[in-house]
Amino acid sequence: MSMKLTDSLPEHNRDCRWFEALRCPNCLMQLHRETALICEGCGRTYPVRDGIPRFVPEENYGKSFGYQWNLHRLTQLDSHVGLPISRDRLLRESGWSADELEGREVLECGSGAGRFTEVLCQTGAVVTSFDISNAVDANAASNSRFTDLRLFQASIYDLPLMEESFDYLVCIGVIQHTPDVERTFKTLMRYLRPGGKFCVDVYAAIVAYPHxxxxxxxxxxxxxxxxxxxxxxxxxxxxxxxxxxxxxxxxxxxxxxxxxxxxxxxxxxxxxxxxxxxxxxxxxxxxxSPQFERPQPRRRLERWCTELDLSDFTIERIRGLYVIRGTK
Ligand SMILES: C[S@@+](CC[C@H](N)C(=O)[O-])C[C@H]1O[C@@H](n2cnc3c(N)ncnc32)[C@H](O)[C@@H]1O
Known part of the structure; x- marks a missing residue:
């Protein structure tokens, strides 16, 4: 008897109906479920390992992150530390309340070990989360108890998602570690519905911050x-x-x-x-360890937001970060 895809899935992914929302990153056609995900349009195949769909090759520039997050799977999780450090940071940076996220479609980009995935899932949001590295394995091991978590391994530049399908978008600690920060920011915004809210932070390029x-x-x-x-x-x-x-x-x-x-x-x-x-x-x-680290000046962030016509955006400096938030 051949093994069904669902047999290998961890509990949170066993009801994998949400896979239907995934699209081929190459041609955006629907994916057909067998032991892997196969594109009905271009025929490309995407493996599902340990219940997690994978849309990037194992070797990619995020390797050191995968290494660190699998070694430190629990270190920064509030449930492990016993303090609301990640919860406070997420709510402080975004300016959102936990209540407003309940039942909303939230896209988390670059999840790492899932310290913010845990906080988002606790609000009752439907959380779609991904990382380019195998940090998603650490995230799944910690957060698989949340039934509304949809987790996959992919790059921001090749997402298996329809554009304009999320109410909220959060990306913390990520974009300075990508090869083209402007392209990263502008790509992310495509996945937010008009009227959706975003919170993205980035290392601040400040002359007064030598280290x-x-x-x-x-x-x-x-x-x-x-x-x-x-x-x-x-x-x-x-x-x-x-x-x-x-x-x-x-x-x-x-x-x-x-x-x-x-x-x-x-x-x-x-x-x-x-x-x-x-x-x-x-x-x-x-x-x-990161292959890329590209802090950004405030003026450049303002320009990107203006070019994208993002309404009521703000850029706040919090310690060495700029936090960009607003509405699409
Ligand atoms: C410093 S970690 C932050 C992780 C998590 N957001 C946190 O704050 O704990 C940066 C993460 O961004 C991920 N990342 C970098 N480039 C990415 C890309 N192009 N697509 C998706 N994730 C990416 C890395 O793999 C890494 O896990």
């Missing part, structure tokens, strides 16, 4: 992820106490810490030493 890590990344991004990770795992806990002392210096602490290339989450209110160390290792690796 030692920026000098290191051109070298460290070439180191194979496991090797770089073990170096970070041994160096970060040693540097963290110095960074903590510097960050406690009144007025100039924030500037002094930039001399030490280690992520320091003192400002998040994490008090447990082991948790601080783990976050530090994760985010130091996250700083040093």
């Amino acid at each position: 030692l890590r920026h000098l290191l990344r051109p070298v460290t991004k070439r180191i194979p992820p496991p090797k770089l990770y073990s170096a970070v795992q041994s160096a970060a806990p040693r540097l963290l106490p110095l960074s903590m002392r510097l960050s406690a210096v009144p007025r100039v602490g924030d500037y002094l810490t930039r001399l030490v290339p280690v992520a320091n989450h003192r400002h998040l209110g994490l008090t447990d030493a082991e948790t601080l160390r783990t976050w530090s290792i994760l985010d130091t690796f996250d700083w040093l």
